Amino acid sequence: MRALVVDPAAPEAVRLADVPQPTAGGGVLVEVRHASLNHGDLNDARSGRLPAGAVLGSDVAGVVLWGGSLAPGTRVVAMARGGFAERVVVAADSLAEVPAMVDLAAAAALPVAGVAALRALRAAGSLLGKRVLVTGASGGVGRFAVRLAAIAGAHVIASVGSPARAVRSGAHEVVVGLDGVGGPVDVVLDSVGGRQLVAAWELLAPGGSLQSVGWTSGEPAVFPPYSTIGPAKSLTSFLNTGPVGAELADLVRLVESGDLPVEIGWRGPLERFDEAAEALRGRRVDGKAILDVSTPA
Numbered sequence: 001m002r003a004l005v006v007d008p009a010a011p012e013a014v015r016l017a018d019v020p021q022p023t024a025g026g027g028v029l030v031e032v033r034h035a036s037l038n039h040g041d042l043n044d045a046r047s048g049r050l051p052a053g054a055v056l057g058s059d060v061a062g063v064v065l066w067g068g069s070l071a072p073g074t075r076v077v078a079m080a081r082g083g084f085a086e087r088v089v090v091a092a093d094s095l096a097e098v099p100a101m102v103d104l105a106a107a108a109a110l111p112v113a114g115v116a117a118l119r120a121l122r123a124a125g126s127l128l129g130k131r132v133l134v135t136g137a138s139g140g141v142g143r144f145a146v147r148l149a150a151i152a153g154a155h156v157i158a159s160v161g162s163p164a165r166a167v168r169s170g171a172h173e174v175v176v177g178l179d180g181v182g183g184p185v186d187v188v189l190d191s192v193g194g195r196q197l198v199a200a201w202e203l204l205a206p207g208g209s210l211q212s213v214g215w216t217s218g219e220p221a222v223f224p225p226y227s228t229i230g231p232a233k234s235l236t237s238f239l240n241t242g243p244v245g246a247e248l249a250d251l252v253r254l255v256e257s258g259d260l261p262v263e264i265g266w267r268g269p270l271e272r273f274d275e276a277a278e279a280l281r282g283r284r285v286d287g288k289a290i291l292d293v294s295t296p297a
């Protein structure tokens with residue numbers, strides 16, 4: 001089958017290859033129709049975290065071929081290792097059914113970014129009436145976080161990198177950087193790190209919490225002396241781990257009801273992976289990047 005595998009010698013450290021088909025084992029064998037590209041996939045390819053030859057990718061949507069309790073042909077979305085391939089084995093507790101009303105390409109956008117946004121916001125407690133700041137709000141995690149925080153009743157402030165990125169955010173306020181944030185915030189979901197994390201920490205009200213989800217800036221965060229001394233507030237690290245089936249089901253329901261629109265900013269076949277990777281790294285994707293993997297027979 002065709003798959004995108006790690007190749008340190010390739011320009012994006014990824015190449016299209018012919019690899020053996022996986023066997024279901026104890027999981028569910030899924031025919032992948034669409035996969036979505038995450039910032040983490042780009043890191044996985046280049047960091048050495050995945051060995052050369054390993055199939056890249058985590059977010060898939062497709063149909064069940066075999067295994068688990070769902071009938072073959074059931075449409076599903078899942079988080080799975082090795083998702084950029086025509087077939088992948090998925091853990092039965094990390095998938096959710098996709099109703100006919102929901103586009104499979106949109107569903108493919110949900111796992112890594114959607115689950116991270118949902119879990120990080122839930123970790124912050126009730127958001128009703130709270131001021132929630134989302135950094136990297138034009139990115140995959142950020143867009144979902146803005147919508148989910150608004151659904152939960154928060155006043156959402158979306159921080160983006162440039163005025164061009166401010167369009168269509170769905171937030172109550174959109175700011176470029178953090179200078180325009182007028183007053184303290186109760187919750188921060190930060191996916192940028194570096195100087196923005198430090199600035200966001202300073203905006204946090206007593207009792208507030210900052211969830212550190214990502215670090216796209218790649219910059220160190222230098223806290224001025226005594227900036228962590230004062231009324232209690234918290235900085236919490238975050239990692240998507242364990243089964244994600246329940247959260248995927250919640251996200252699919254929100255997409256089905258129309259409350260969680262999925263914006264697709266780039267779409268193309270596996271062969272155009274390098275183009276998608278360059279666009280994502282260059283901050284030129286307005287929404288999620290979706291790879292079309294296979295078509296129904």
Ligand SMILES: NC(=O)c1ccc[n+]([C@@H]2O[C@H](COP(=O)([O-])OP(=O)(O)OC[C@H]3O[C@@H](n4cnc5c(N)ncnc54)[C@H](OP(=O)(O)O)[C@@H]3O)[C@@H](O)[C@H]2O)c1
Nearest residue numbers: 039116136138139140141161165214215216217239240283
């Ligand atoms: N902890 C976890 O389990 C988990 C799960 C998912 C994602 N993540 C991490 O979360 C981060 C975001 O992931 P993503 O999929 O949302 O990425 P993404 O779609 O590429 O979005 C990242 C956003 O960050 C902003 N950005 C990029 N480079 C920046 C820079 N140098 N300085 C300031 N802002 C910058 C960009 O917004 P502008 O163009 O508007 O500046 C971009 O829209 C990544 O670090 C990823 O690895 C972690």
